Amino acid sequence: MPTLTHSKVFITGGSAGIGRALALAMARDGASVVVCARGQAALDDTLAALKAANPTGRHGAVAADVSDPAAMRQAAQQALELLGGLDVLVCNSGYAQAGTVAELPDDSFRRLMDVNYFGHVNTVRAFQPHFQAQGHGRIVLVSSGLAVLSVYGYGAYSASKFAITGFAQALRQEMMLHGVTVKLFLPPTTDTPGLKRENEDKPPLCLEMEMGSALNATHTPEKVVAAFLKWLPGGRFYGYATWDSWLQFFMAHHFPELTLILADGELRGAEKRLAKKAQTPS
Ligand SMILES: NC(=O)c1ccc[n+]([C@@H]2O[C@H](COP(=O)([O-])OP(=O)(O)OC[C@H]3O[C@@H](n4cnc5c(N)ncnc54)[C@H](OP(=O)(O)O)[C@@H]3O)[C@@H](O)[C@H]2O)c1
Numbered sequence: 704m705p706t707l708t709h710s711k712v713f714i715t716g717g718s719a720g721i722g723r724a725l726a727l728a729m730a731r732d733g734a735s736v737v738v739c740a741r742g743q744a745a746l747d748d749t750l751a752a753l754k755a756a757n758p759t760g761r762h763g764a765v766a767a768d769v770s771d772p773a774a775m776r777q778a779a780q781q782a783l784e785l786l787g788g789l790d791v792l793v794c795n796s797g798y799a800q801a802g803t804v805a806e807l808p809d810d811s812f813r814r815l816m817d818v819n820y821f822g823h824v825n826t827v828r829a830f831q832p833h834f835q836a837q838g839h840g841r842i843v844l845v846s847s848g849l850a851v852l853s854v855y856g857y858g859a860y861s862a863s864k865f866a867i868t869g870f871a872q873a874l875r876q877e878m879m880l881h882g883v884t885v886k887l888f889l890p891p892t893t894d895t896p897g898l899k900r901e902n903e904d905k906p907p908l909c910l911e912m913e914m915g916s917a918l919n920a921t922h923t924p925e926k927v928v929a930a931f932l933k934w935l936p937g938g939r940f941y942g943y944a945t946w947d948s949w950l951q952f953f954m955a956h957h958f959p960e961l962t963l964i965l966a967d968g969e970l971r972g973a974e975k976r977l978a979k980k981a982q983t984p985s
Contacts, residue, residue: 706732706733706932706936707729707732707733707734707791708732708733708734709733709734709735710729710733710734710735710790710791711734711735711786711787711788711789711790711791712726712729712734712735712736712737712789712790712791712792712793713736713737713738713739713779713782713786713789713791713792713793713830714726714729714736714737714738714739714793714795715739715740715769715793715794715795715796715822715826716739716740716769716795716796716797716845717736717737717738717739717740717749717764717793717795718738718740718742718745718746718748718749718764719740719745719895719896719897720893720895720896720897720898720924721795721845721890721893721895721924721927721928722738722740722793722795722796722845723738723745723749723752723924724924724925724927724928725793725795725928725931725932726738726749726753727749727752727753727756728925728928728929728932729791729932730753730756730757730760730762731756731757732932733757733760734757734760734791735757735760735761735762735786736753736757736760736762736763737762737763737764737765737781737782737785737786738750738753738762738763738764738765739764739765739766739767739769739778739782739796740766740796741766741767741768742766743766746764746765746766747764749764750762750763750764761785761786761787763781763782763785763786765778765781765782769794769796769818769821769822769823769825769826770817770818770821770822770825771825772825772828772829775825775826775828775829776829778829779826779829779830779833783830783833788833788837789830789833789834789837789840790839790840790841791840791841791842791843791935792826792827792830792834792840792841792842792843793843793845794822794823794826794827794842794843794844794845795843795845796818796819796822796823796826797818797819797822797845797847797863797864797897798815798818798819798897798900798901799847799849799857799860799897799898799901800815800859800860800901800904801856801857801860801901801904801905801906801909802856802859802904802906803855803856803858803906804858804859806906807858807859811859812859812862815859815860815862815863816862816863816866818863819860819863819864819866819867820863820864820866820867820870823844823867823870824870827842827844827874830842831878834878834881834883835878835881835883837883838881838882838883839882839883840883840884841883841884841885841886841935842874842878842883842884842885842886843885843886843887843888843931843935843942844867844870844871844874844885844886844887844888845888845890846864846867846868846871846887846888846889846890847860847861847864847889847890848889848890848891848892848943848948848951848952849861849864850864850865850867850868850889851889851951851952851955851956852951852954852955852962852963852966853865854912854966854969854970855906855908855909855912855970856905856906856908856909857909867887868887871885871886871887871940872887872940875940884938885940886934886935886939886940886941886942887940887941887942888931888934888942888944889941889942889943889944889948889952890927890944890948891920891922891927891943891944891945891947891948892913892919892920892921892922893921893922893923893924893927893944894921894922894923894924895924898921907977908970908973908974908977911973911974911976911977912969912970912972912973914973915969915972915973915976916969918947918950918951919947920945920947922944922945926944926945927944927945930942930943930944930945931944
């Protein structure tokens with residue numbers, strides 16, 4: 704039974720990875736979807752796939768950089784005109800760059816905040832007048848499991864994702880007074896083009912730690928999206944797609960000191976394995 708029939712949806716970062724899989728699943732479920740990203744070729748390709756998934760929907764693709772507030776105001780206007788309103792806003796755009804605090808260039812800290820945090824702020828604020836006037840709807844902010852606990856090599860990325868949580872909690876209360884629901888989704892490690900890029904220049908200790916972690920399975924976008932769609936209509940603020948992301952959230956909130964100790968154990972273990980590999984002749 705389709706649940707999103709006639710729903711109007713806008714998704715940032717909707718041309719690849721989790722965002723694209725979500726856009727197509729929502730279209731198949733009966734929604735009209737407008738996707739937003741920078742690259743025109745991937746937008747065109749996604750728009751064609753949306754039309755094939757739901758030929759009766761009014762789909763669209765808008766090229767804009769979420770870190771530019773003026774561009775997002777224009778994108779919002781375009782989408783609202785095309786769709787004739789909006790029911791669900793998904794702020795999903797973002798990227799990860801791993802690197803130690805000492806080694807990452809200054810610019811990386813700023814760009815991660817500009818895209819991951821300010822990108823969500825700009826998108827929400829562009830659609831806020833519409834939602835306040837309408838008096839209903841859903842706004843989802845996509846964050847990360849690394850907004851719950853940060854580890855070696857993720858200082859810059861996690862800071863941009865932790866910031867989303869503070870913003871989302873306040874926004875939730877403010878929009879509640881207008882009848883609008885705000886939710887926060889924490890994807891687990893997911894097999895996407897973004898993850899492949901992230902892994903290309905990841906510090907070896909980061910990679911080693913992830914490979915040895917009990918809580919780091921890589922999931923398919925389809926699995927993550929299925930969990931998202933099950934969680935979307937409900938009343939829960941936090942959304943986790945998989946058992947490992949739920950366990951990480953549970954541990955970090957209920958046993959914060961123990962969680963740090965366990966993470967330190969994984970780091971020390973990874974350090975030893977790397978040292979051993981370096982000594983072993985290949
Ligand atoms: N994959 C994972 O393991 C994982 C884990 C936890 C959280 N997440 C989060 O989930 C979200 C989606 O991740 P993903 O892995 O699916 O990413 P992805 O495969 O890299 O896709 C990212 C999407 O965002 C768009 N985008 C990137 N920068 C943008 C900008 N400045 N303005 C507008 N659009 C932009 C990209 O298109 P253009 O480049 O053409 O603009 C693309 O459509 C991100 O917020 C990410 O942090 C991912």
